[in-house]
Amino acid sequence: MAKAxxxxxxxxxxxxxxALLTHQVVAGQAPxxxxxxxxxxxxxxxxxxxxxxxxxxxxxxxxMTLQEKIIxxxxxxxxxxxxxxxxxxxxQEALHGVAVSPGVKFGGKFPGATSFPMPILTAASFDxxxxxARAMHNYQRAGLTYWSPNVNIYRDxxxxxxxxxxxxxxxxxxxxxxxxVRGLQDTNLGGDKxxxxxxxxxxxxxxxxxxxxxxxxxxxxxxxQQDLSDTYNPPFQSCVEDAKVSSVMxxxxxxxxxxxxxxxxxxxxxVRSSWNLNGSILLTCEVLLLxxxxxxxxxxxxxxxxxxxxxxxxxxxxxxxxxxLLAGLNLDCGPFLAxxxxxxxxxxxxxxxxxxxxxxxxxxxxxRLGLYDGNPRSxxxxxxxxxxxxxxxxxxxxxxxxxxxxxxxxxxxxxLPFSKSNIRTVAAIGPHxxxxxxxxxxxxxxxxxxxxxxxxxxxxxxxxxxxxxxxVACYSDSLIGSAVSTASQADAVVLFVGLDLNQEAEGKDRTxxxxxxxxxxLVTEVTKAAKGPAVLVIFSGxxxxxxxxxxxxxxxGILWAGYPGEAGGxxxxxxxxxxxxxxxxxxVTWYPESFTGITMLDMNMRPDASRGxxxxxxxxxxxxxxxxxxxxxxxxxxxxxxxxxxxxxxxPEAAAVKRSCDGNLTCFHLNAHDExxxxxxxxxxxxxVHNKGDRPSNRxxxxxxxxxxxxxxxxxxxxxxxxxxxxxxxxxxENVEIxxxxxxxxxxxxxxxxxxxxxxxxTLAVGNARHPLPILLQS
Ligand SMILES: *[C@@H]1O[C@H](CO)[C@@H](O)[C@H](O)[C@H]1NC(C)=O
Ligand SMILES: *[C@@H]1O[C@H](CO)[C@@H](O)[C@H](O)[C@H]1NC(C)=O
Ligand SMILES: CC(=O)N[C@H]1CO[C@H](CO)[C@@H](O)[C@@H]1O
Numbered sequence: 001m002a003k004a005x006x007x008x009x010x011x012x013x014x015x016x017x018x019a020l021l022t023h024q025v026v027a028g029q030a031p032x033x034x035x036x037x038x039x040x041x042x043x044x045x046x047x048x049x050x051x052x053x054x055x056x057x058x059x060x061x062x063x064m065t066l067q068e069k070i071i072x073x074x075x076x077x078x079x080x081x082x083x084x085x086x087x088x089x090x091x092q093e094a095l096h097g098v099a100v101s102p103g104v105k106f107g108g109k110f111p112g113a114t115s116f117p118m119p120i121l122t123a124a125s126f127d128x129x130x131x132x133a134r135a136m137h138n139y140q141r142a143g144l145t146y147w148s149p150n151v152n153i154y155r156d157x158x159x160x161x162x163x164x165x166x167x168x169x170x171x172x173x174x175x176x177x178x179x180x181v182r183g184l185q186d187t188n189l190g191g192d193k194x195x196x197x198x199x200x201x202x203x204x205x206x207x208x209x210x211x212x213x214x215x216x217x218x219x220x221x222x223x224x225q226q227d228l229s230d231t232y233n234p235p236f237q238s239c240v241e242d243a244k245v246s247s248v249m250x251x252x253x254x255x256x257x258x259x260x261x262x263x264x265x266x267x268x269x270x271v272r273s274s275w276n277l278n279g280s281i282l283l284t285c286e287v288l289l290l291x292x293x294x295x296x297x298x299x300x301x302x303x304x305x306x307x308x309x310x311x312x313x314x315x316x317x318x319x320x321x322x323x324x325l326l327a328g329l330n331l332d333c334g335p336f337l338a339x340x341x342x343x344x345x346x347x348x349x350x351x352x353x354x355x356x357x358x359x360x361x362x363x364x365x366x367x368r369l370g371l372y373d374g375n376p377r378s379x380x381x382x383x384x385x386x387x388x389x390x391x392x393x394x395x396x397x398x399x400x401x402x403x404x405x406x407x408x409x410x411x412x413x414x415x416l417p418f419s420k421s422n423i424r425t426v427a428a429i430g431p432h433x434x435x436x437x438x439x440x441x442x443x444x445x446x447x448x449x450x451x452x453x454x455x456x457x458x459x460x461x462x463x464x465x466x467x468x469x470x471x472v473a474c475y476s477d478s479l480i481g482s483a484v485s486t487a488s489q490a491d492a493v494v495l496f497v498g499l500d501l502n503q504e505a506e507g508k509d510r511t512x513x514x515x516x517x518x519x520x521x522l523v524t525e526v527t528k529a530a531k532g533p534a535v536l537v538i539f540s541g542x543x544x545x546x547x548x549x550x551x552x553x554x555x556x557g558i559l560w561a562g563y564p565g566e567a568g569g570x571x572x573x574x575x576x577x578x579x580x581x582x583x584x585x586x587x588v589t590w591y592p593e594s595f596t597g598i599t600m601l602d603m604n605m606r607p608d609a610s611r612g613x614x615x616x617x618x619x620x621x622x623x624x625x626x627x628x629x630x631x632x633x634x635x636x637x638x639x640x641x642x643x644x645x646x647x648x649x650x651x652p653e654a655a656a657v658k659r660s661c662d663g664n665l666t667c668f669h670l671n672a673h674d675e676x677x678x679x680x681x682x683x684x685x686x687x688x689v690h691n692k693g694d695r696p697s698n699r700x701x702x703x704x705x706x707x708x709x710x711x712x713x714x715x716x717x718x719x720x721x722x723x724x725x726x727x728x729x730x731x732x733x734e735n736v737e738i739x740x741x742x743x744x745x746x747x748x749x750x751x752x753x754x755x756x757x758x759x760x761x762x763t764l765a766v767g768n769a770r771h772p773l774p775i776l777l778q779s
């Protein structure tokens with residue numbers, strides 16, 4: 001969703017809203033549909049909670065005129081007073097907490113909501129968000145359709161929206177997506193009911209916002225089938241197949257020339273048909289005997305207008321309507337469909353039946369949310385209210401999520417954790433030392449409260465403060481002198497530096513990976529003057545080339561804090577003073593500044609030596625890193641051992657299509673539908689984690705696999721095969737169990753996008769432990 005396009009969007013919306021205004025203010029009408037106190041409404045089939053959802057949806061659609069239908073195809077759907085329908089705003093955001101967005105009204109009894117860390121910092125549980133969302137809905141402060149999470153792969157460190165994602169790894173992103181969607185939707189409610197509707201966005205291969213003048217609106221991503229299949233699409237596939245998400249959003253960009261919101265292959269053939277998005281094209285939700293819950297596909301905001309304006313893909317506005325609806329789009333964020341659908345029907349480009357089909361998906365989701373079951377306060381979750389928002393429990397969760405995400409990058413001489421008895425005065429230096437708003441990134445709400453880094457440190461020591469820069473951009477060095485003198489008075493120095501939304505944001509990609517302005521100079525000068533330990537805390541979504549600090553002995557410690565949410569300052573202080581043992585690991589590769597020499601527009605994941613292209617992410621990148629994906633230290637000393645793992649895996653010859661790949665190497669094609677073979681070969685790997693340190697540790701265990709022929713036939717150098725989290729007491733040994741499906745976790749996509757497995761000896765790796773795993777063909 002675009003801040004930049006907000007303007008044009010709002011102007012058009014305003015016109016539309018004025019036109020619809022008469023429908024909005026209806027004296028005596030309840031703010032929800034199907035008010036049970038109104039006998040007229042109770043006679044409508046769509047209000048009858050005893051009927052199957054599909055019957056209710058058909059009843060509702062059959063009562064509407066074509067004009068009424070058309071204005072339901074946009075995000076701010078008009079009310080229909082004669083049917084007792086209030087207007088509905090589909091557009092809610094909850095990237096890391098209920099967020100300021102068109103459908104969410106903060107204020108009154110809901111002054112704020114819990115602001116969790118930005119997703120790049122944590123993949124923690126998000127079920128608290130849906131409770132707060134539902135509570136606000138019960139008081140008419142928000143709808144129930146949230147356009148989160150963002151599961152695009154963080155392909156390039158310069159991307160302004162990388163902070164919204166769970167990082168660069170497809171497996172991690174897929175798992176995150178699954179947990180996020182399940183947490184929000186809570187399908188354990190029974191039947192087809194949803195607590196809140198989530199939406200996986202933005203499909204697909206979208207991760208250029210505005211790089212040297214190429215905007216996402218004009219960007220045509222040239223993507224291979226191979227990269228689509230094993231990098232860009234897996235998180236969306238998990239959303240649909242594993243999490244049963246109730247919505248998918250198509251993106252602004254084109255993929256191989258086709259606007260994603262007009263791409264039949266993507267929306268219908270892939271998402272609806274092949275992945276079986278709830279309400280597939282074959283078994284639509286209209287099937288009366290066989291009831292199926294349904295899900296909808298929505299455009300990014302003003303996507304249709306955008307591709308009409310910026311590409312030659314469609315000649316007329318009516319063609320855009322037809323391209324989008326026939327490709328499988330169901331809802332337009334923006335007014336385009338409300339304005340042009342009637343003429344598209346008149347011109348014979350589409351029929352009313354196409355509109356009805358879109359409405360089926362939309363109303364099915366609304367019904368699953370209980371929006372036609374009368375007063376929300378007499379439904380499941382009806383007791384949620386202001387007392388359910390910003391609870392102590394939710395705020396603690398925000399703090400825990402921040403603590404668990406923080407990554408310790410450097411700790412020379414075990415300078416951390418600080419001794420509580422020796423460090424009596426701490427100098428908090430830098431443009432983020434009193435951060436508030438910067439901690440909550442974008443798609444933010446109004447937090448319950450902030451704990452700044454300064455506040456956090458104050459719980460442990462006397463704090464002296466100096467900003468060092470007038471803001472994060474830090475154009476001038478004029479404040480460095482006073483920062484140096486502040487630092488020299490303290491027992492320890494903590495520098496809070498990094499980025500904010502002025503460097504990386506929606507609509508803004510970076511062109512440099514270095515700290516902005518004079519920040520580097522500030523760090524160097526201040527640490528030189530420090531009389532005790534000096535450590536750096538970096539706020540950022542994307543990676544920062546901090547080589548200068550990595551190799552500077554005066555900078556003894558480095559922490560990466562992402563954008564840690566409302567409780568960030570408390571989380572950082574607890575890590576610095578040892579009340580929390582850091583266990584976070586980088587979700588992205590930290591590239592050197594020289595990486596900016598390659599174009600951001602190259603979507604290839606795989607390296608190409610012939611043109612000096614190094615490839616992208618830890619799976620393929622052949623260049624040097626500042627810090628690697630998965631890197632992160634702790635205050636403990638951990639060692640890992642394979643306790644149980646298969647000695648070899650024999651793949652039945654009958655189930656595999658043998659072929660030669662890249663010379664005389666033997667590969668197998670995996671039959672994607674041969675799930676039986678894959679599941680019989682799925683194996684348990686048991687890893688022992690020994691905590692040899694003197695502090696309890698709670699840290700993710702990352703299990704990697706490497707193929708026998710990295711780089712050949714597009715095989716990755718290594719890839720995450722699984723992960724688990726384990727708490728280990730000092731001196732203790734604990735088990736982590738990870739399941740490996742060779743078809744999924746040891747394979748990669750071949751040139752045509754079909755997954756293949758190399759025969760030969762694969763290697764499993766955890767920490768320093770290695771386990772060879774031969775993959776054989778068996779007759
Ligand atoms: C019941 O709902 C209908 C349709 O919205 C409305 O016209 C009517 O005034 C309502 N009746 C009462 C008693 O509120
Ligand atoms: C083919 O196999 C031979 C013998 O094992 C080996 O030396 C050669 O490098 C292989 N060629 C390719 C292209 O893999
Ligand atoms: C076809 C399909 O995937 N149906 C799923 C739709 O969603 C429900 C619950 O959300 C699942 O139980 C179905 O399997």
